[in-house]
Amino acid sequence: MPLLPWSEKFELGIPSVDHEHRELVDLINDLHDRLGRTPAKEEVMGFLEEINARIHAHFALEEKVMRGMRYTELDAHKHDHEELLDGIHDIMDRTEAGDFVDLEAELGPQLKAWFGNHFATKDARLHHFMEEQGIDEESFVREHPDA
Numbered sequence: 001m002p003l004l005p006w007s008e009k010f011e012l013g014i015p016s017v018d019h020e021h022r023e024l025v026d027l028i029n030d031l032h033d034r035l036g037r038t039p040a041k042e043e044v045m046g047f048l049e050e051i052n053a054r055i056h057a058h059f060a061l062e063e064k065v066m067r068g069m070r071y072t073e074l075d076a077h078k079h080d081h082e083e084l085l086d087g088i089h090d091i092m093d094r095t096e097a098g099d100f101v102d103l104e105a106e107l108g109p110q111l112k113a114w115f116g117n118h119f120a121t122k123d124a125r126l127h128h129f130m131e132e133q134g135i136d137e138e139s140f141v142r143e144h145p146d147a
């Protein structure tokens, strides 16, 4: 059972965005699979740091696009991103302090609830808006390097 099984709830109906989100989810699961059954604290920290970095990079790209096009929902969207990162940071702090964190019981459901909600609402609105405006994420970032 993957840490974060892909769910229809994650789909927002734009193939390129769904694909990008799926890659993120697959990556989290692959990294998690590579942890042994009873990983050492350093391995768990390494895993958490890596998923934090990948999720952070995904969010940073979206925020860059939102800033660049002066998207009115930027603050609320960014706040939502920060909530998930805070949740991951909290788990990292506890792991670092030597507290046992059951990743399957705690991180998995947290990611699932968060992704399920965020993709279907804020990301759906953002990406449908971009689609309406004919804005493609990759070319937008290329054309607005300083956003």
Ligand SMILES: [Fe+2]
Binding pocket: 021, 058, 062, 123
């Ligand atoms: Fe996203």
Ligand SMILES: [Fe+2]
Binding pocket: 059, 062, 077, 081, 118, 122, 123
């Ligand atoms: Fe987002």
